[in-house]
Amino acid sequence: MQSTLDKTQIKAIIFDVDGTLRDTDDEMVKSFELFLLKFEFLISSKKAQTAARSIVMTMENPAQIILHYADRWGWDKFIHQVINSIRWLLKPFKNTHNFQTIEGIKPMIAELAKHYPLAVASAGDEQTVKAFLAHAGITQYFKCVATALTCPHTKPFADPLVWAALQMGVEVENCIMVGDTTVDMMAGKNAKTQTVAVLCGFGEREELEALNPNLILVTTADLTSILIP
Template identity: 45%
Template sequence: MSLDLTRIKALCFDVDGTLSDTDDLYAQKVERFFPRFLFKDPTHAARRFVMWVEAPGNAMLGYADKLGLDDEMVAVINWISRHRKHSDKKFLLVPGVDEMLKQLQGRYPMAVVSARDEYGTLAFLKQFGLVKYFDAVITGLSAEHTKPYPDPVLLAAQKMNVPAKNCLMIGDTTVDIRAGKSAGTQTVGVLCGFGEEPELKRLGADLILSDTPKLLEVLK
């Protein structure tokens, strides 16, 4: 897996699990309900449970893909994203993201491409003073369809005035990789969120990073 750095003219970032930290503390708290004598890997089971709670669409797509029902599930994810009520949860920032964005600003146009509602997306960006870094903020209702459809990535590219093929989509789940690939972008999967390396590779991520701030080392 590798990126063609000469193609990259703009960056698109997912939020949950990419810029916003996943609920690792929550996963640790619920892990005790997944005893080792019943679950081969309680930590993995706990994280998957949190994923079902926080991002049911992402979780369902993984299973639907294995059953050959991914096209139908894409429509379900789109419906869930458009109808779920916003959350007033407190957000955590992936360590190093602020400094990464600061160093990338001015080098690339940047956009947020999130399936979360506008309220939650802006609440996170404002909480950590990140709004200033982005040329476009695309949320779950910005385009006709949300991720894993290509629509929000294409809209972000349009607002940044950069061809989609010259954008890089960065996200932690197969939903992000599918959206980027469908839009014609290169894609980076990060492991600081809900996604796991085998599934991100299977969906065609061009590069896998342990966490989002590692992107700086790639784009230096």
């Protein structure tokens, strides 16, 4: 699709984390694969990898729906406690250094930060989001970080984007929302920001195109060449 991004209106950038800065899907696949391999007498290594990826892809959309309605009905704190309990159960099957950063993210963030204030708007929990940013070595580049419980409602509501714009001292309409899912695109539309969809995370091109983002990129790191001549 043709770009409709108006670069002259951009004064700040808001990034999603999972699937946009962090290679979350591959992390989850690896965790489930290691768990399944504990039952190697029932499943081969190759089948464990295939099954793990299938589980993660199947879980994606229902998980987003559950989080959305939990947030809408005020159950978000409880749901995040459940999610943290599941993470604790899977912890023995994770690699010691489990965080994976999407290729090219650190130099991209460092370069963009020279030209724009940057923020994070994630539906993840604060501890995990901030731990990832520290692991990736990019914490210092962000003016603020909005996570699941920062605002009364999280994405796809506009709240975290409006909050981030306020912290950066810009009008939310002059921000762009960069993310990999329909939830990110809907949050941008609700906040009246421009939107950039990336294909390196959970979202599929067809579903992202249906929400008419201003731009679709193969990977987040391509944003540098778009915004910096």
